[in-house]
Amino acid sequence: MRVDVEGVTVELAGARIVEDIALRADSGQVVGVVGPNGSGKSTLLRCTYRALRPAAGTVRLDGDDLHAMDARAGARRLAALPQESAAEFDFTAAEVVAMGRLPHQRGGTLLTGRASAADAALCAEALDRVGAAHLAGRGFRSLSGGEKQRVLIARALAQQPRVLVLDEPTNHLDIAHQLEVLSLVRRSGLTVLAALHDLNLAASHCDLLYVLDGGRVVASGPPRDVLRPRLLAEVFGVRAHRVTHPVTGAVQLLFDRIDQE
Numbered sequence: 522m523r524v525d526v527e528g529v530t531v532e533l534a535g536a537r538i539v540e541d542i543a544l545r546a547d548s549g550q551v552v553g554v555v556g557p558n559g560s561g562k563s564t565l566l567r568c569t570y571r572a573l574r575p576a577a578g579t580v581r582l583d584g585d586d587l588h589a590m591d592a593r594a595g596a597r598r599l600a601a602l603p604q605e606s607a608a609e610f611d612f613t614a615a616e617v618v619a620m621g622r623l624p625h626q627r628g629g630t631l632l633t634g635r636a637s638a639a640d641a642a643l644c645a646e647a648l649d650r651v652g653a654a655h656l657a658g659r660g661f662r663s664l665s666g667g668e669k670q671r672v673l674i675a676r677a678l679a680q681q682p683r684v685l686v687l688d689e690p691t692n693h694l695d696i697a698h699q700l701e702v703l704s705l706v707r708r709s710g711l712t713v714l715a716a717l718h719d720l721n722l723a724a725s726h727c728d729l730l731y732v733l734d735g736g737r738v739v740a741s742g743p744p745r746d747v748l749r750p751r752l753l754a755e756v757f758g759v760r761a762h763r764v765t766h767p768v769t770g771a772v773q774l775l776f777d778r779i780d781q782e
């Protein structure tokens with residue numbers, strides 16, 4: 522499923538936070554959104570999973586205006602992993618994952634304990650895919666940050682969307698789980714929009730990158746074209762040296778501070 526963000530502008534508390542953003546993710550592409558703290562990544566992504574309605578512009582899924590769809594129809598096509606889950610669930614991990622099935626059900630049957638066997642199997646499989654099957658019976662609140670993150674990714678997968686929007690999906694994850702989650706996301710075949718802080722993970726897992734600075738897109742394209750030392754100095758204020766990963770062939774970056782000799 523294709524995602525088109527066209528002319529998106531967001532104003533919050535009287536301030537323009539992102540302005541005239543255009544972004545396109547073709548079906549099955551993994552598109553990374555990178556940029557310094559406060560550049561507007563989360564704000565942009567929140568528009569793409571309906572948590573925010575832009576002051577101007579549209580978000581389209583295969584041409585259909587996301588903000589004109591009802592919530593259930595939107596949730597059948599697109600699942601999101603927000604940067605912070607507001608709710609501290611008093612549910613087991615398995616129940617949290619089962620919530621991902623709600624957009625596919627009539628009348629919230631899961632929460633009344635009548636989940637179908639097919640739904641239960643899907644949820645178990647989603648937990649297994651993120652390496653969290655052993656957490657199924659644990660209280661969500663008792664999990665570590667990384668365990669919670671994996672359960673929330675499993676919930677998004679159980680939703681069987683066509684598009685995944687991930688705000689810092691590797692937050693709290695150790696290096697093995699960072700690589701595992703991003704390669705899982707890549708292998709899923711879903712269209713993915715992901716805000717990522719780690720530029721090397723972004724370079725090695727994304728087809729395209731959009732670089733935000735001050736609420737605007739300042740560069741976009743394949744990682745090798747975008748992640749150039751001059752841009753990284755201007756946008757992130759760091760000196761970057763490019764190397765090629767000896768195994769994967771991806772462009773990778775080594776950093777030092779710009780004022781160091």
Ligand SMILES: Nc1ncnc2c1ncn2[C@@H]1O[C@H](COP(=O)(O)OP(=O)(O)OP(=O)(O)O)[C@@H](O)[C@H]1O
Binds near residue numbers: 557560561564565
């Ligand atoms: N509700 C709000 N009211 C006013 N300003 C806001 C609001 N939400 C976000 N902002 C501001 O908008 C700017 C962009 O925030 P956003 O969270 O989108 O950035 P980000 O690129 O995701 O940052 P980070 O990398 O730190 O997560 C920041 O300056 C932030 O303080």
